Amino acid sequence: MPYSYLEHISDVGIRAEAETLDGAFESGAEAMLNLIFDLSTITVTEDITFGVEAGDLALTFVETLNEILFIIDRHSLALTKLKAVQIKQTDGGYLFTGTVLGEPFDLEKHTVKTEVKAATYSGLSYKESEGKHVFECVLDV
Amino acid sequence: MVTPVKESAIEVRRITDYTWEIPRTGDMRVPGRLYADKETVRELLGDYEEKKVGGFTPALRQVANVACLPGIVKASLAMADIHPGYGFCIGGVGAFDIEDGVISVAGVGFDINCGVRVLKTPLTREDIEPIKETLANQLFRDVPSGVGSTGEIRLKEAEIDELLVKGSRFVIERGFGLDEDLEYTEENGAVKDARPENVSHHAKERQFKQVGTLGSGNHYLEVQWVEEIFDEPAARAYGIERGQVVIAIHCGSRALGHQIGTDYLKILEEASRKYGIPIRDRELVCAPINSEEGRRYLTAVNCGINCAFANRQAISHLTRMAFARVTATRPEEIRLLYDVAHNTCKIEDHDINGEVKRLLVHRKGATRAFGPGRKEVPAAYRGVGQPLLVGGTMGTVSYILRGTEKGMEDCFGSAVHGAGRAMSRVQAKRRWRGTDIILELKEKGIIIRSRSKAGVAEEAPGAYKDVDRVVEIMHNAGVNRKVARVRPLVCIKG
Numbered sequence: 001m002p003y004s005y006l007e008h009i010s011d012v013g014i015r016a017e018a019e020t021l022d023g024a025f026e027s028g029a030e031a032m033l034n035l036i037f038d039l040s041t042i043t044v045t046e047d048i049t050f051g052v053e054a055g056d057l058a059l060t061f062v063e064t065l066n067e068i069l070f071i072i073d074r075h076s077l078a079l080t081k082l083k084a085v086q087i088k089q090t091d092g093g094y095l096f097t098g099t100v101l102g103e104p105f106d107l108e109k110h111t112v113k114t115e116v117k118a119a120t121y122s123g124l125s126y127k128e129s130e131g132k133h134v135f136e137c138v139l140d141v
Numbered sequence: 142m143v144t145p146v147k148e149s150a151i152e153v154r155r156i157t158d159y160t161w162e163i164p165r166t167g168d169m170r171v172p173g174r175l176y177a178d179k180e181t182v183r184e185l186l187g188d189y190e191e192k193k194v195g196g197f198t199p200a201l202r203q204v205a206n207v208a209c210l211p212g213i214v215k216a217s218l219a220m221a222d223i224h225p226g227y228g229f230c231i232g233g234v235g236a237f238d239i240e241d242g243v244i245s246v247a248g249v250g251f252d253i254n255c256g257v258r259v260l261k262t263p264l265t266r267e268d269i270e271p272i273k274e275t276l277a278n279q280l281f282r283d284v285p286s287g288v289g290s291t292g293e294i295r296l297k298e299a300e301i302d303e304l305l306v307k308g309s310r311f312v313i314e315r316g317f318g319l320d321e322d323l324e325y326t327e328e329n330g331a332v333k334d335a336r337p338e339n340v341s342h343h344a345k346e347r348q349f350k351q352v353g354t355l356g357s358g359n360h361y362l363e364v365q366w367v368e369e370i371f372d373e374p375a376a377r378a379y380g381i382e383r384g385q386v387v388i389a390i391h392c393g394s395r396a397l398g399h400q401i402g403t404d405y406l407k408i409l410e411e412a413s414r415k416y417g418i419p420i421r422d423r424e425l426v427c428a429p430i431n432s433e434e435g436r437r438y439l440t441a442v443n444c445g446i447n448c449a450f451a452n453r454q455a456i457s458h459l460t461r462m463a464f465a466r467v468t469a470t471r472p473e474e475i476r477l478l479y480d481v482a483h484n485t486c487k488i489e490d491h492d493i494n495g496e497v498k499r500l501l502v503h504r505k506g507a508t509r510a511f512g513p514g515r516k517e518v519p520a521a522y523r524g525v526g527q528p529l530l531v532g533g534t535m536g537t538v539s540y541i542l543r544g545t546e547k548g549m550e551d552c553f554g555s556a557v558h559g560a561g562r563a564m565s566r567v568q569a570k571r572r573w574r575g576t577d578i579i580l581e582l583k584e585k586g587i588i589i590r591s592r593s594k595a596g597v598a599e600e601a602p603g604a605y606k607d608v609d610r611v612v613e614i615m616h617n618a619g620v621n622r623k624v625a626r627v628r629p630l631v632c633i634k635g
Contacts, residue, residue: 113595115288
């Protein structure tokens with residue numbers, strides 16, 4: 001599995017890793033979405049593309065997760081996946097563009113698990129070693 | 142980047158059996174103070190040793206980290222339900238001088254003004270026992286709960302702005318509540334200086350259909366009965382007696398609050414660098430209260446606070462109507478005991494060494510607990526102090542406590558907010574299955590309704606600390622006093 005959950009007494013920590021930066025962002029999103037929904041109950045009929053910018057890669061990762069939470073609430077969607085479009089270095093840091101996939105939320109069809117309030121800066125880290133990109137952060141649930 | 146500050150070892154000294162101190166060392170500006178028994182301190186020190194390398198910050202370190210922030214007054218405090226949070230520990234209280242102190246997102250949390258309100262019914266346990274399945278079904282149908290739930294009240298952005306300023310009153314003006322509800326809500330259901338222009342469109346867009354929804358996680362609506370009274374005069378003042386049925390509603394500001402936290406975490410991260418505030422933990426980013434960023438965040442938090450009051454007010458209305466449908470009770474016979482907040486920062490006046498000082502008090506998973514005589518306490522309760530509503534778990538008990546003078550002197554009039562987790566959600570899900578928990582509690586006479594079985598497992602009673610012990614510590618320390626213990630009959634889980 002490209003992601004795992006870390007023990008945190010009040011919240012849930014996630015660890016996402018992949019050989020590419022794109023892949024690590026996608027894994028992180030899936031780790032979070034898998035906490036919220038039973039992903040097997042979601043089919044893909046809609047997609048929304050978004051962009052976020054922050055000072056460094058770890059902060060951009062958190063911003064991405066928080067933007068996905070916003071999209072779920074704002075558009076009442078059940079999301080199953082993030083596809084990274086591009087990660088670009090900018091004057092202010094990094095710009096991440098991605099597309100989330102899912103369908104309109106339906107209480108009857110979708111199995112929901114836990115509400116994630118926010119991705120936080122707690123336990124936040126980004127490391128690149130031995131050809132792997134690894135993000136860790138704590139989600140407030 | 143955050144400025145690194147020197148780490149130091151943690152020492153915990155006993156002051157009394159229930160009060161402990163982390164002495165001032167290194168960069169700490171004030172000592173840390175904990176309400177705990179010997180066993181809790183042993184557990185916390187164990188966590189400290191073990192988790193030092195685990196990537197997460199142990200709660201004792203979090204108490205010491207907060208003690209390093211500029212402008213902190215007297216002590217960095219932790220209530221008896223202390224456990225690791227992000228930045229501040231849960232159960233953490235930090236008061237900052239309004240002139241040279243800071244404001245921190247981690248001191249408030251993402252679920253701004255998450256809190257508990259308790260409604261009193263004229264019913265007894267005997268009235269409810271035969272109909273509790275029907276009542277559970279009605280409440281589950283009428284009060285939206287769980288991930289993705291939406292409320293009956295849909296708002297346009299201009300209406301949201303009005304709600305963020307007016308709080309509970311906005312909801313009552315639309316016919317959802319009684320005027321007297323305002324008297325029995327902390328801050329009368331709305332803090333002043335709430336500025337919607339400092340809340341993002343993102344935050345408002347997330348909220349427009351969530352007013353009057355419970356949310357999920359540890360949020361709940363419980364029908365309870367008063368099992369024991371410990372303090373007769375206070376119980377009389379609060380209007381509760383043995384055998385009476387009460388209703389507890391635990392929820393917060395929903396997505397609006399979460400988004401305010403998310404937005405300002407980023408803004409205060411930049412502010413920390415701009416003002417050169419040394420910080421030990423990235424999550425502890427903050428801004429001077431008196432800076433533009435600090436003022437904007439404070440006035441946005443005030444909006445979040447008002448949003449949560451409005452939310453609990455809307456849910457109270459739905460609850461009253463559900464009760465009226467299945468019992469012989471009229472909605473206006475169900476009266477509000479009190480509504481307390483436990484994720485806030487508020488400007489308050491406190492006596493510091495004989496001098497009244499204006500402070501910004503952060504309470505993260507801690508409740509305001511003002512003692513007798515404070516003008517903020519409703520007149521009917523002023524003789525005995527503010528009621529505190531401490532949630533247990535769905536299978537155990539909850540408590541109604543009161544604030545004391547000692548609490549005013551020792552900890553800025555603060556209290557525990559709940560049992561506090563003892564086990565992670567991941568661990569809880571490994572150990573229990575939601576369906577088993579529901580059956581087990583049914584055998585104990587407690588009816589659970591929830592959309593999420595996984596959520597029930599995460600919130601299993603065994604995943605929490607013993608609420609009796611947590612309350613006993615505060616009671617014995619003299620900062621909160623026990624008034625009544627209540628036991629659940631029906632629990633609607635978010």
